[in-house]
Amino acid sequence: MQIGLDPEQRAFARASGALAADLAAGWDRGRGPHDVGSPEPSEKDWARIADAGWPALRLREENGGLGAGTVDVAVLVEQLGRHAVAAPVLGTLVAAEQLQTLGAPAATLEAIAAGELRVAPLLDARLLDFAPSADGALAWDSAGATVAFAPDGSAHALGEPLPAADVTRAVRRPTSPVPAAALELRPPTDDDRDRLHAFVLTLLVADLLGTMSAALDAAVEHARSRTQFGRPIGSFQAVQQLAAEDLVSVEATRSAVYHSAWAVDALPAAEALRAARVAKAFASRAGVAVCEDVVQLFGGIGMTWESPVHVWLRRAQTDRTSFGDEHTHQAVLADLDLAPGA
Amino acid sequence: MDFSDSPEVAEFRADLRAWLAEHLAEHADGVSYDSAEGVEATHRWHRALAAAGYVAVSLDPRYGGRGLSDLYEAVINEELAAAAAPPPPPIGHIAHAVADFASDDLKGRVLPGLLGCTESWCQGFSEPGAGSDLAGLSTTAAATDGGFVVNGQKIWTSWAMWADRCLLLCRTEPDQPRHRGLSMLVVDMDTPGITRREITLANGSREFAEVFFDDVRVPAANLVGERGQGWKIAQHMLTYERGPADMGWTGRLGNVLAAAQEAVRSGRLPADDVLRRRLAAVAVDAQVLSWHVARSLVDRESADPGSSGSIDKLLTTRVEQELYHVVDDLLGAAVVVGDQRPFSEYLWSRAQSIYGGTQQIQRQIVAQRLLGLPRG
Numbered sequence: 258m259q260i261g262l263d264p265e266q267r268a269f270a271r272a273s274g275a276l277a278a279d280l281a282a283g284w285d286r287g288r289g290p291h292d293v294g295s296p297e298p299s300e301k302d303w304a305r306i307a308d309a310g311w312p313a314l315r316l317r318e319e320n321g322g323l324g325a326g327t328v329d330v331a332v333l334v335e336q337l338g339r340h341a342v343a344a345p346v347l348g349t350l351v352a353a354e355q356l357q358t359l360g361a362p363a364a365t366l367e368a369i370a371a372g373e374l375r376v377a378p379l380l381d382a383r384l385l386d387f388a389p390s391a392d393g394a395l396a397w398d399s400a401g402a403t404v405a406f407a408p409d410g411s412a413h414a415l416g417e418p419l420p421a422a423d424v425t426r427a428v429r430r431p432t433s434p435v436p437a438a439a440l441e442l443r444p445p446t447d448d449d450r451d452r453l454h455a456f457v458l459t460l461l462v463a464d465l466l467g468t469m470s471a472a473l474d475a476a477v478e479h480a481r482s483r484t485q486f487g488r489p490i491g492s493f494q495a496v497q498q499l500a501a502e503d504l505v506s507v508e509a510t511r512s513a514v515y516h517s518a519w520a521v522d523a524l525p526a527a528e529a530l531r532a533a534r535v536a537k538a539f540a541s542r543a544g545v546a547v548c549e550d551v552v553q554l555f556g557g558i559g560m561t562w563e564s565p566v567h568v569w570l571r572r573a574q575t576d577r578t579s580f581g582d583e584h585t586h587q588a589v590l591a592d593l594d595l596a597p598g599a
Numbered sequence: 600m601d602f603s604d605s606p607e608v609a610e611f612r613a614d615l616r617a618w619l620a621e622h623l624a625e626h627a628d629g630v631s632y633d634s635a636e637g638v639e640a641t642h643r644w645h646r647a648l649a650a651a652g653y654v655a656v657s658l659d660p661r662y663g664g665r666g667l668s669d670l671y672e673a674v675i676n677e678e679l680a681a682a683a684a685p686p687p688p689p690i691g692h693i694a695h696a697v698a699d700f701a702s703d704d705l706k707g708r709v710l711p712g713l714l715g716c717t718e719s720w721c722q723g724f725s726e727p728g729a730g731s732d733l734a735g736l737s738t739t740a741a742a743t744d745g746g747f748v749v750n751g752q753k754i755w756t757s758w759a760m761w762a763d764r765c766l767l768l769c770r771t772e773p774d775q776p777r778h779r780g781l782s783m784l785v786v787d788m789d790t791p792g793i794t795r796r797e798i799t800l801a802n803g804s805r806e807f808a809e810v811f812f813d814d815v816r817v818p819a820a821n822l823v824g825e826r827g828q829g830w831k832i833a834q835h836m837l838t839y840e841r842g843p844a845d846m847g848w849t850g851r852l853g854n855v856l857a858a859a860q861e862a863v864r865s866g867r868l869p870a871d872d873v874l875r876r877r878l879a880a881v882a883v884d885a886q887v888l889s890w891h892v893a894r895s896l897v898d899r900e901s902a903d904p905g906s907s908g909s910i911d912k913l914l915t916t917r918v919e920q921e922l923y924h925v926v927d928d929l930l931g932a933a934v935v936v937g938d939q940r941p942f943s944e945y946l947w948s949r950a951q952s953i954y955g956g957t958q959q960i961q962r963q964i965v966a967q968r969l970l971g972l973p974r975g
Contacts, residue, residue, distance in 0.1 A: 258601060258602060258603070258604065260600065260601070260898065261600070261894070261898055328600045481972065481973065489972075491972040491973055492972065496972070498962045498963075498966070500972065501970065502913065502962065504910065505910050512887060512890045512891035515890070516890040520602075532886075535883050538880070539887045583880070584876070587880050588879070594860050594878075595860060595863045595870070595878065598864075
């Protein structure tokens with residue numbers, strides 16, 4: 258047993274965190290919903306992202322990637338959540354892994370790894386899973402993406418961003434097919450499909466972890482500096498008790514990310530998917546609950562556009578819903594565990 | 600990152616499983632704290648584990664341990680839970696206090712009986728006036744010629760009714776600030792002046808007792824460490840008290856969950872959609888708890904064990920109390936009418952947020968020590 262990040266992973270977390278913070282600093286929340294900065298990164302920022310190797314992280318070396326393990330990818334995604342990065346890194350990682358699983362040609366994956374081809378995953382209209390086709394699908398975390406592929410290999414151009422809760426990521430509809438860009442893909446084996454699913458759920462848990470821990474840190478900082486009745490509000494027991502339970506949720510979610518990320522690469526696919534469903538169910542509940550507490554701890558200012566608090570809650574709710582919330586996964590787990598003969 | 604066993608741990612685990620398969624039925628029959636026979640059976644079980652080399656394995660071999668890491672203590676707790684065997688003797692923290700602080704003479708006198716489980720021990724910490732505020736305890740040990748004279752009262756002392764010795768936290772330096780005025784003594788429970796009174800819990804359990812000390816003479820040679828070191832030793836013990844045992848407790852909660860799942864699967868307990876979803880939700884929590892406990896066990900050398908222990912306890916409380924809510928709702932009227940074991944287990948789950956530092960105190964520790972929020 259060795260549970261926790263090794264020195265290299267910690268160094269990668271620091272380096273990714275530094276770039277994520279820098280990217281976040283360049284994004285402007287604006288003064289209100291009509292003034293918020295686009296999550297589409299500038300050419301310069303996207304070049305920095307590609308230079309950092311983020312789109313290439315999970316792709317295998319023969320596909321122009323870095324062949325990183327899921328734990329490393331989760332380390333990066335936690336930092337994306339922590340800094341609420343408004344750039345479609347997560348969408349790119351998810352689309353790249355789907356395409357790799359479906360046997361996309363190396364040339365396509367190399368172009369994604371290099372940041373030259375900007376892709377987004379297609380999800381069904383309820384955001385529960387990858388879409389079976391482009392009909393009614395949504396291109397998820399797709400700011401700046403030029404194309405999205407359906408499992409049959411058809412390529413689709415994307416429309417304008419739809420109104421969405423999350424101001425740091427865009428959702429768009431596929432508009433028209435782009436026959437010239439179509440790929441030859443093959444259906445995945447059951448194991449490959451389960452492992453892909455486990456990988457994606459794990460990344461969402463990591464994004465929730467980063468989001469909730471950043472929100473809690475900010476709330477604690479606020480509680481230490483904001484005074485009422487002549488004392489910091491963080492000295493009041495009601496505030497302390499709430500914040501303490503939130504840290505329990507954050508640390509439990511961290512344990513869930515560690516296990517689920519390890520499981521993607523180490524356990525049989527069905528077990529890895531089961532672990533990821535457990536982690537996603539837990540983190541969906543915990544992440545939103547912590548962000549809601551943080552709104553409460555900030556008080557009135559947390560309800561304004563001037564404060565970043567709503568950005569975390571928006572991101573957490575979107576992560577929670579994407580690829581299934583706690584109800585979705587608990588229903589599946591109930592069937593797995595409780596069906597007669599299971 | 601690796602949640603799986605190393606080859607060494609896997610071998611240790613396999614050996615223990617084999618031993619349990621062969622000896623569990625023979626040694627674990629009738630174990631309880633509800634009767635004299637049950638207690639005798641408990642002691643037999645502990646002696647059998649000790650003879651097989653499964654007690655205090657993390658202690659240095661000089662003192663009768665095997666010099667293994669805490670992980671192995673956790674494996675023992677985990678495997679005993681998985682086999683639905685009675686728990687191992689809860690003495691690791693006492694053994695470490697004695698081994699790490701006591702004189703060679705004291706170690707030589709008490710460790711063989713402690714580790715061999717031929718003598719049973721209790722831990723005299725809590726008092727009627729010092730529960731959550733343990734450092735405010737008032738049992739005194741006044742220095743006299745050749746030793747101490749102890750006066751005071753302890754409460755919630757587990758297994759005190761049958762204990763041969765007590766590790767007693769008491770005040771020897773009344774002039775010192777409260778944390779620095781405490782010392783740790785080994786007290787023989789047959790010393791004149793000790794009176795024990797059983798406490799029957801709301802669920803009928805007879806594990807606890809009050810212990811009264813009236814002019815109880817304790818030789819100076821029974822002082823653990825130095826005078827004034829009591830709080831430091833108590834803190835040291837806390838680092839050994841929870842981690843590995845948490846693994847066992849989590850496993851036992853897992854057994855309760857598995858039994859409920861099996862009852863629903865087989866149709867023995869009817870469950871509508873709402874109950875099935877709640878059972879699935881608490882299964883999620885229990886699974887995350889077991890991952891978390893594994894992580895804190897492996898992590899504890901680098902972390903502040905007292906504080907991260909508070910996180911673990913709060914998480915365990917959440918899971919355990921919700922688990923019994925769901926189990927009892929599955930059972931329905933059978934909880935309140937008929938065999939009262941389910942109701943007793945439910946009642947005990949309410950104690951989880953009280954013993955070993957209440958939920959409120961644990962949250963305060965987390966808020967102030969880990970989050971750095973200011974004291975009120």
